[in-house]
Amino acid sequence: MLKAERNFDVSIDLFDHLPAPYGLVRYGVAPDHPRIKGIITALREVLDRGDIRIFGNVRFGRDLTLDDLQQHYHAVIFATGAVRDAPLHIPGVDLEGSYGAADFVSWFDGHPDVPRTWPLDAKQVAVIGNGNVALDSARILAKHVEDLMVTEIPANVAEGLAASPVTDVHVFGRRGPTSVKFTPLELRELGELRDVDVIVYDEDFDYDDAAKAAVSGNKQVFVIDKVLQQWRQRALRQAQEPDAPKASRRLHLHFFAKPLEFVDDGTGRVGAIRYERTKSDGAGGVVGTGEIRELPVQAVYRAVGYFGSPLPGVPFDEKFGVIPNHEGQVMIRDEETGEPRQLYGVYATGWIKRGPVGLIGHTKSDAMETVKHVINDLGNWWQPEHPEEEAIVELLESRGIRWTDLDGWHRLDEHELALGEAEGRVRIKVVPRDEMVDLSRGEA
Secondary structure (H helix, E strand, C coil), X not given: CCCCXXXXXXXXXXXXXXXXXXXXXXXXXXXXXXXXXCHHHHHHHHHCCCCEEEEECCCECCCECHHHHHHHCCXXXXXXXXXXXXXCCCCCCCCECEEEHHHXXXXXXXXXXXXXXXXXXXXXXXXXXXXXXXHXXXXXXXXXXXXXXXCCCCHHXXXXXXXXXXXXXXXXXXXXXXXXXXXXXXXXXXXCCCCEEEEECHHHHCCCHHXXXXXXXCHHHXXXXXXXXXXXXXXXXXXXXXXXXXXXXXXXXXXXXXXXXXXXXXXXXXXXEEEEEEEECCCCCEEEEEEEEEEECCEEEECCCEECCCCCCCCCECCCCEXXXXXXXXXXXXXXXXXXXXXXXEEECCHHHHCCCCCCCHHHHHHHHHHHHHHXXXXXXXXXXXXCHHHHHHHHHHCCCCCECHHHHHHHHHHHHHHHHHCCCCCCCCCCHHHHXXXXXXXX
């Protein structure tokens, strides 16, 4: 918005329901991925330029409403993303020991709104999904906690992972190895885990013409196949050397495996996963073979995607988990005609606009598209009664909202870095929300 060509001045306030900025980069990227978290450096430059105000720890729908925004601003852009797990409709999904990977990621990333503890009591674990979140979950479960201590992993997470008795993590994908959604870098990392054997199964590599074409015609698929084939050959060699030393933990990749049911162990807990072997249909999809298998596990992590959440007073598409929109312009149904029309002044960008697909870089072009419409809609903007900058501050103060600002983030940032430095680490995250707010506001 600040860089766009326009013939008017702009004042931007950024509201975040968390006390600290950077959302998904801070709370959705695994702690052992410092390269991706480095994106914060670029985002920091945007915030530190001085012409954007941050109001953290402000919850839309509770602390501020859409009517409040309309009284103080000319337009609002919602960039609230997708934080819930997409549903998986199979029997046993509600058993104890069945977890959403989104919740697990929030826990190991120190999100302030999830419990401090996580039930890590399973020796055999299943992870459902073939995307990067599935690999992140599997990697954190299988990785020895000592190898995470150089990262910003919170103390309560390190303590929980240290007590985990896990020996085997099984990752299930219903399609074949050439149809996975994770990136080569994420996959390659699995083979670098200390004292963890990555195991693939020879039966999954009988490629048909469609799979062979994918390998030869797509560089990313080619690299993924190369990594998997190396592990395949290693597994064959290990099978011929039964006396060779083995790792204390194993990470299994199962392809052509469609989950059918999480099996009750008789006490209301997950005791096994039942799945069907699939095969390629020759057109990029799969069909069932009728062969049913069952594998003992005591926990299942569902990493089948994210799903957006509705916002009070804002239109929402329950089927797709997004705010209904046209290129970022929020749409509603006309009560008289039933036809969609624009809800002026309200816009969307990111995952809440297009669904939870694409990596962080995709949000850039997404935002440019939305901002183009914001600027072009100038004649239809809201006409606020109190647009002056101090008015929103007075409103928050009158409601007793303990909001945090950019200086507060700097204070919290410096505190976390100091905690890390004392233990020879990059940072140690502060997890409790109240403590984050106290530190940010200089009230600790």
